[in-house]
Amino acid sequence: MKFFIDTANIEEIKDALSMGMVDGVTTNPSLIAKENGSFKDIINEICKVVDGPISAEVISIDTEGMVSEARPLASISENIVIKVPMTIDGIKATRILASEGIKTNVTLVFSPLQALMAAKAGATYVSPFIGRLDDLSQDGLVLVEQIVDIYNNYAYNTEVIVASIRSPLHVLESALLGADIATIPYNVLSKLAAHPMTDKGLKAFLNDWEKKSK
Ligand code: E4P
Numbered sequence: 001m002k003f004f005i006d007t008a009n010i011e012e013i014k015d016a017l018s019m020g021m022v023d024g025v026t027t028n029p030s031l032i033a034k035e036n037g038s039f040k041d042i043i044n045e046i047c048k049v050v051d052g053p054i055s056a057e058v059i060s061i062d063t064e065g066m067v068s069e070a071r072p073l074a075s076i077s078e079n080i081v082i083k084v085p086m087t088i089d090g091i092k093a094t095r096i097l098a099s100e101g102i103k104t105n106v107t108l109v110f111s112p113l114q115a116l117m118a119a120k121a122g123a124t125y126v127s128p129f130i131g132r133l134d135d136l137s138q139d140g141l142v143l144v145e146q147i148v149d150i151y152n153n154y155a156y157n158t159e160v161i162v163a164s165i166r167s168p169l170h171v172l173e174s175a176l177l178g179a180d181i182a183t184i185p186y187n188v189l190s191k192l193a194a195h196p197m198t199d200k201g202l203k204a205f206l207n208d209w210e211k212k213s214k
Pocket of ligand 1: 027028127132163165
C-alpha cells in the first residue's frame with residue numbers, strides 16, 4: 001500500500017520523508033491556506049523534496065477555468081496531479097486533462113457512482129473522503145469497499161486514495177480492503193508507529209540492562 005502525506009507543511013513532509021513513509025503528497029485549498037507563502041511557491045517547494053505524485057487543487061468551479069488553472073500547474077513538474085472536484089464540470093475537466101496526458105485526482109467523492117464516473121472520465125486517482133462520512137454517521141469504509149469492488153469488476157486503472165483519514169484504524173481497514181493509497185495526516189502517521197506494549201517492553205529492557213551494568 002502506498003502512503004501519501006496529507007499536508008502542505010514542508011517540515012511535516014520532510015520528517016515523514018526521513019521515515020521513508022512518503023510515496024506522494026496531497027494538498028487542498030484548506031491545507032495550503034494554513035501555510036505561509038503563495039500557492040505556487042508552496043507547491044514548488046514540495047516538488048523539490050518529494051519524488052512522487054503531488055496533488056494540487058484547482059479552485060475554479062467551471063470546466064474552462066479548471067483546465068486553464070491545471071495546465072500551468074501541471075507544467076511545474078511531471079509529478080503534479082491536478083485535483084478537481086467531483087462535479088459535472090470537474091468530470092468534463094478530467095476528461096480533457098486526461099486526453100492531454102495530465103494526471104488528475106477527483107476529490108470530494110462521497111458515493112460509489114461518483115467514483116465510477118471519475119474512472120470512466122479517465123481520472124488517475126479518486127479520493128473518497130471517509131472521515132467526513134463517518135462524521136455523518138455513515139461508514140466511510142463501506143464506500144471504499146464498494147469503489148475497490150467496482151474498479152476490480154471492470155479493471156479500471158484509476159487508483160483509490162483513501163482521504164479524510166482520522167485514525168490508525170482508518171489506515172488499517174483501508175489496507176485490508178485493498179485500497180491503493182492512504183493519504184495520511186502527519187498526526188495520524190505518528191500514531192501508526194505507537195503501541196504501549198512497545199514502550200513498556202523497551203523500558204523493561206533498558207532497566208534490566210542498567211541493573212546488569214552495575
Ligand atoms: C485529501 O486529499 C483531502 O483533501 C483530505 O484528506 C481531506 O481531509 P479532511 O476531511 O480531514 O479535511
